[in-house]
Amino acid sequence: MEGIQFLKQYSGHHVYFEAFEEATKINDYIDGTGLAIKSEIAGSLRRKKEIVKDIDILATSKEALKLMDAFVNYDGVREVIAKGETKTSVVLKSGINVDLRVVKEEEFPYALHHFTGSKEHNTAMRHRAKSMGIKMNEYGLFKGDHLIERKEEEEIFSKLGLLYIPPELREDMGEIEAAEKGEIPVLVEEKDIKGVFHVHTTYSDGRNSLEDMVRKARDLGYKYIAITDHSKSAFYANGLTEEVLLRQWEEIDELNKKYSDIVILKGIESDILPDGSLDYEEEILKRFDVVVASIHSHFRMSKEEMTKRVIKALENKYTKILGHPTGRLLLARDSYEIDVYAVIDAAAHYGKIIEINSNPFRLDLDWRYIKYAKEKGVKFAINPDAHSVDGLEDVKYGVGIARKGWLEARDVINTYEVEEVLSILRNM
Ligand SMILES: [Zn+2]
Ligand SMILES: [Zn+2]
CATH class of the missing domain: 3.30.210.10 (DNA polymerase, thumb domain)
Incomplete structure (x- = not known):
């Protein structure tokens, strides 16, 4: 994590969620001074860009100078770059630049x-x-x-x-x-999300127990949750052997009896092996409700080989969702070499779902490809890839990216009721 932190500061770029948290605090502070008639977060943050350079806040005020005084005295300010009646720029202790502009009300x-x-x-x-x-x-x-x-x-x-x-x-x-043309889509919203698919527990590399994850999902109002720990080849992430899987399924059966208001699905995040195959025998694969297929190793293949590998996984009838399709880690690791358009075309051809991974350092698939995929008829799942109970709350970042990709609720399968979802998964 220290390495990631260093890179972020080095580049002067920041991932969305960090800048958004800072911006929200400042905006609340400005509100609290009572000196602004209104103030709003603008800039690329308002557009929910995954990486931003700075924070832009816009306000209108009858006491602009007093408002600027209050702004530079904000707790989080490290340095004042410029101060004027219409624009003031500061650097926060976290290294993020903030511009506050005060304009006339009209x-x-x-x-x-x-x-x-x-x-x-x-x-x-x-x-x-x-x-x-x-x-x-x-x-x-x-x-x-x-x-x-x-x-x-x-x-x-x-x-x-x-x-x-x-x-x-x-x-x-x-x-x-x-x-x-009157064709602006009604974009998907956080409240449309009825359940989640990509969740880890202490069975593999998650920090919370299966039951804790289920309880948290209920607290968030979800009606279903698919447990998808790592598969057996992911030894570095304590991937599940067949024996451990059987134990997990027993626990899921028990919890499904215990909680009547949520359905727990049996899933796996299966490694896509270098040859494109999945990580269990058919006997096991056919018993999952949902298989998220992802690449976690052998990143350095040629573009052709990597594309072939992923398309082979999509061709597999047990694959339901393609996990974090490009493998990027924002400000830390680029995507592996892959022909994303060919992968999307294959997902459309085989009727497979593509993940929008909501981890704020992934946000993968990139929104720039999502609109293309939607036009090809591909459905998406907005997945938390949660490794802790808090991780379940990352779904909101995935929703932001889905919106940037022009998605409506019907394009996102976890806006559907559980019966519908199960029927889609079974008939894929
Ligand atoms: Zn993964
Ligand atoms: Zn995962």
Whole structure:
């Protein structure tokens, strides 16, 4: 972990969840001063980018100087870079830069849109405005010199003949065309998630017992949970022999009797072996409700070999979900060499589910590929890959990435009821 920490500071980039936690605290602090009429987190954080460079906060206030004074006196500030009435920049003790901008109340919706970005999205929006004879910038929409008054960001879009575009989609990936045609998807939300599939326990390398994980899932309101410890080749993660598996299944049967409000599914995170096969004999594989197939070793294959290996695993009738498809660890390890589009095409062909791994250091599959996969008809599972009870709460980060990938609830199988899920898994 120290190595990862070092890399993050070295590069001046930060994973989403760390920056988001800091930003939320600062925004609450600004709120608490009573000096801001309103304040909001903007920038790439608002777009839920997996890696961010800094935190942007936008506020409107009648006492801007006092607000800036309060801001630089915030507990977490290490250094003040610049301080002015409209913009102040600081560095936090955690190394993250924060810009606070104070704008006029009537400019707020425009500034919020502008400082949310992305740059590419903003450029496309300006072009559209221009084609309608309207000038657009961070201060407003103008007909000639006349400001077109808007109270909410949403109205900027409607003025330009567009449906509201959620911040996560503002990446110039076709969102303006979709908004023009009235085809902005109703994006999946955290509350849509009814159960989870990728969960480790003390049987392999998890920190909490199977029953603790089940209890926590119930507390979170989930209706089903698939226990997927590591398979036998994962000796470094205490992977399960057939004998231990049988014991786990007995415990799952017991817990299913004990808890009537949640269904516990028998699963495994099976290593994909170098030749693309799974890690147990058919006799065992056919008894799982769900098999998540993942790569945990032999990362250094050629792109062709790696792609073939994963496609072979997808072809296997017992594989249900492809786990963390590219193996990346944000700011620490790049994806292994793999033809992601070929893998997605194979998943579509064999009717397999692709995971959005919600671990905040993975967030894999990358959202840039998700829209393509959706268009191919691939379904996704937003999986916590939890190794502790707290890990179950990571699902929200996966939901953020699913939203960036244009997914709606129906594209995500863990928004379905358990009966539906079991029937899908059995018929794959
Ligand atoms: Zn894994
Ligand atoms: Zn895992």
